[in-house]
Amino acid sequence: MTGVNPEFIKRLEPLSADLGSACFNCGTCAAICPLISEHFPRKMIRYVQIGAQDRILEQAQELWRCLHCGLCTQTCPRGANPGEVILTLKRFVTAAWRKS
Amino acid sequence: MYNPRDIIEVLAGNVRKTMSPFGVPKGMVNGWWKTEGLRQDEETLLFTGLMYQFVPYIETATRQLERYEDTKWTPYLKYARFFPSSLSGLGLAMLTPAAEKSKADRHLRNIVKVLRASGTRFGYRPDLDEYSGILLYDLGDQENFVRHARIVAEKLQKAGVRKIITTDPHTTYALKVLYPKYVGASFEVSTYFEALHLRASGAGKKLTLHDPCFYGRYLELSNAPRRILGEIGYECVDVRESGMFTSCCGGPAESISPKLSSRIGSKRVQKLDATGEQIVTMCPICLNNLARSGANVVDLSSILAGDEASATN
Numbered sequence: 229m230t231g232v233n234p235e236f237i238k239r240l241e242p243l244s245a246d247l248g249s250a251c252f253n254c255g256t257c258a259a260i261c262p263l264i265s266e267h268f269p270r271k272m273i274r275y276v277q278i279g280a281q282d283r284i285l286e287q288a289q290e291l292w293r294c295l296h297c298g299l300c301t302q303t304c305p306r307g308a309n310p311g312e313v314i315l316t317l318k319r320f321v322t323a324a325w326r327k328s
Numbered sequence: 329m330y331n332p333r334d335i336i337e338v339l340a341g342n343v344r345k346t347m348s349p350f351g352v353p354k355g356m357v358n359g360w361w362k363t364e365g366l367r368q369d370e371e372t373l374l375f376t377g378l379m380y381q382f383v384p385y386i387e388t389a390t391r392q393l394e395r396y397e398d399t400k401w402t403p404y405l406k407y408a409r410f411f412p413s414s415l416s417g418l419g420l421a422m423l424t425p426a427a428e429k430s431k432a433d434r435h436l437r438n439i440v441k442v443l444r445a446s447g448t449r450f451g452y453r454p455d456l457d458e459y460s461g462i463l464l465y466d467l468g469d470q471e472n473f474v475r476h477a478r479i480v481a482e483k484l485q486k487a488g489v490r491k492i493i494t495t496d497p498h499t500t501y502a503l504k505v506l507y508p509k510y511v512g513a514s515f516e517v518s519t520y521f522e523a524l525h526l527r528a529s530g531a532g533k534k535l536t537l538h539d540p541c542f543y544g545r546y547l548e549l550s551n552a553p554r555r556i557l558g559e560i561g562y563e564c565v566d567v568r569e570s571g572m573f574t575s576c577c578g579g580p581a582e583s584i585s586p587k588l589s590s591r592i593g594s595k596r597v598q599k600l601d602a603t604g605e606q607i608v609t610m611c612p613i614c615l616n617n618l619a620r621s622g623a624n625v626v627d628l629s630s631i632l633a634g635d636e637a638s639a640t641n
Contacts, residue, residue: 243470262576262592292332292584295592296466297541297576318468325333326471 236279243319246312248273257300257310263293269300269310272317288321329585330393330402332467339583340464340472347476348378348459350385352421357381360433361452364440370451372491373484374443374520377460377499380435383612384428385420386583387620392423394586432612438633439495439520446524450493456483460502463580474510477502481513491516497542497549497611498580504547519543521610521628522552528561529634536565536603538596538618538625540611544574553610553628562631565603575599578621579613593621600625 240247251273258270268290275283294314301311342351358381366374396402443450461476484492492515494500504517535557543549550571554564569575578593597618600607609615610628618625629635 262595263588289329289332292335292467293329293588295541295576295579298545299541299573299576302545302572315466315468319470322333322336322468323471 230278230280231282233279233281236281237276239281240276240316240320243323244312244316246309246316248276248308248310248313250306251277251304251308251310251313252306254305256303256305260299260303262295262297262299266290269294269314273308273310273313276313276317284317285321285324291318291321294318329588330397330583332584335583336464336467336469339467340469343459343461343464343472343476347479348382349463350382350389350420352382352385352418354378354454354458356421357385357429358454358457360436361454364437364452366440366452368451368453370449372448372450372493373456373489374440374450374452374495375484375492375499375503376436376457376495377462377502378457379459379496379499380432380612381429382459383432383616384424386580386613387428387616388420388424390583390586390589390620393583397586434635435612435627435629436495438627438629438635442524442526442629442632443493443520445526448493448523453487456487456489458483460499462498462502462506463583465502465506466580467584470510473506477507477511477513481507481511484515485513489515492518494519496613497540497547498613501542501546519547519549521556521632522549524556524632526556526560526632528559531561532563533561534563534565534603534605535608535631536567536600536605537570537628538577538600538607538609538614539570539574540609540614541574541576543610544571548572550574556632560632565605567599567603569599577609577611577614577617579617589617590621593617597621597623 237247255270258267261268291314298311301309304310339349342349358378458480461473464473494517500519503515508514539550557564575596576592577596578589607623607625608628608631609625615625615627
């Protein structure tokens, strides 16, 4: 069971304009990512879209495997900026850690 | 893999206290300029961002992290933040081989050499040269990145700096894109190889360039080094993943997961080695990561400066 929070994306808005709204889950980013594992970064962007905040937080460490190399953003056919979405999530999680 | 929270807090604490992510005092890492007779009162400022200078310390720190990654000692990293930064920085400095430090200095002297050979006028102010904070940005610590960037930018602005020549891709991207965006500080930024004009020396030799992500993709600067190398007689043999589609060298993940960094770096080295030609890059992080993944790689500045000793490592 995954709890979803439709308001989650609003909590991200102050952190960045890159929220993955344009993403339609084609998976190009996951295919080209040098990490090549477990549907990263597409999975995380999907979590953002459906508001699965708890899933993001419990898998937060995965975000820091991202090297910010930008290949996913370069190849995204929808201009959804997946690399920047991951950076947005890093900021969100870092801020959340500091509050805890 | 280390807990990113621990890494971020250590690095952020170091930057707040010492302006350096590794806690090493600037005077210890930044002495390359003393032999160069550089003027201070020029309109254009050379700004290294201390990235070449930090690489030997990154390598030392990475080796230590690698030893303890995914062992029972991994969780103890969280206590590192409680050590005085200057103390751990000095420890890092003592562990770092002098030969590696002098190699880093040499790249900067080569950059000065080729700028002068091109007739470029520039000054250097060691008091203004600071780390850009780019790693904090990449790790998602926006709060501390902005705080640090504001300090660096204000120093430059108060000194009346408008034009800057940079030496590495991360500092270039930070000053050119991130500082205007996040702290409202705009400078006329170019990186050192953008406007070079040198005498021919390559004689048809072939090279394979690795484009750093920030030069190849974010800043779209992969043509400039190929132009200058072509002008001095070199032929560039490109791999498929170059320019806008360059592949990652594995950095700067080495602080979070040295193993992941090595795995990605090894893949990149395989691709670059396939050409059979000398591998060249233009980023201190890429240089270090590719070398640790087994590549025979040299810095672009060594080739441009005709520094054979440095070019053959």
